[in-house]
Amino acid sequence: MYQPQWLRSFATLADVGSFTETADRLGITQAAVSQHIRHLEQTLGPLMLRSKRPLELTPAGQALLIYCQEIDRADQRLTLRLSEAEVTCGEISVITPGSIGLQIYPLLLALQQQHPDLVMRHRFAPDSEVMDAVLHNRFEMGMVTQKPDDRRLSATRFAEEPLELVAPAGAQAASWQDLEALGYIDHPDGQAMATRLLSRRFPGNPGVRNLPLRGFSNQISLILEPVARGLGFTVIPRYARLAFARPETIQVIESEIGLVDTIWLIHRAEWPLSSRAKLALAWLQERLG
Structure with missing residues (x-):
């Protein structure tokens, strides 16, 4: 694992093409930028041709730049997923038995049509698999036909x-x-x-x-x-x-x-549902009556 500040210096340098401008943009010294690049090159080999103007990345430098971009996108997804402010952006994940799933999945797609930045991830599964998936955080919420007695799961009536x-x-x-x-x-x-x-x-x-x-x-x-x-x-x-x-x-x-039969909504009891999940549930309950 590479130090985040090393990767930040490299990605900025690859973008602006100048050690001096990179140092100014990051608010550090030019010597610090050079040191970060040397640390990376000790492991990865030459990352750029310094004689070129602007700087030209080597194949190793190109691969590292792609790696930096992937990390940046992952950071953005994590921030979005944890942000309660972004109610209409990000993933809504739910796992259900077949019957209730047939009913709610088209409704969830209708919600996504109104808010295209939402992503619906739904899976059909029997009760036992639903509970296991929610317990192991593979899905944020699930629906079951038998109320679970596991204290790690919060269960509320969703529909009849x-x-x-x-x-x-x-x-x-x-x-x-x-x-x-x-x-x-x-x-x-x-x-x-x-x-x-x-x-x-x-x-x-x-x-x-x-x-x-x-x-x-x-x-x-x-x-x-x-x-x-x-x-x-x-x-x-x-x-x-x-x-x-x-x-x-x-x-x-x-x-x-x-x-x-009662359909029970379940999620991990240790933490509340995300704002996106609450939005989806309100949407579903309004339409299911």
């Missing part, structure tokens, strides 16, 4: 999301026999979701594992595709259903007996 029984448009799905006739479209959380909802709607049923399995998809955006083609029914969170592109091909089987 009903589970829905979704069948092909026009299909009968009022009884357990209707569901058996349709067959079940499974997904990674499907067994748990279907068991929780169907046990309430059809008490004493033999269980979702006894239904004919008509298909499986681990892509949240594709789970409803076989349902839309009349191949079976599924149980899925509402936000996933709302994101489906062909709502006319499916139907929600309504019932007075429902089941609502």
Whole structure:
């Protein structure tokens, strides 16, 4: 690692081409500038041709100048990321399960369209991966369907999301026999979701594992595709259903007996959310109601 003042002297010298002007700009002596360059050259070799006017960089000097520029850009990004004043600049990072992610990502892009200096970084992941990513600072905030009990995580209610029984448009799905006739479209959380909802709607049923399995998809955006083609029914969170592109091909089987999950917003408890994250959350909550 090179001393920052050495690199500052070199980058300024490469810019202005004069030891004297470099010393004046940095408020140090010309001898100090020469000493900084000598320290660098002891490790890197000749950095410039002093006989040329203006000074000409050697290949090693060109490589060091690029290095100095990269450090400068990294310093700017760090300052921007830590600056609470720059609410509409910098990265907003959030990791979520698939259903709520389908709903919020387009909304975050709409916020970025209003503030092009924002950068949205979003990832789909199950609850366990969401918590791990937030704990290890890979994402500033996350959303989960189960409230974590880890004291390092702050968890607040973000939204409520009903589970829905979704069948092909026009299909009968009022009884357990209707569901058996349709067959079940499974997904990674499907067994748990279907068991929780169907046990309430059809008490004493033999269980979702006894239904004919008509298909499986681990892509949240594709789970409803076989349902839309009349191949079976599924149980899925509402936000996933709302994101489906062909709502006319499916139907929600309504019932007075429902089941609502809470979506929890999590972040590291030791420090507050950035101003950019707070802006994004206010934007999302206003539009999600």
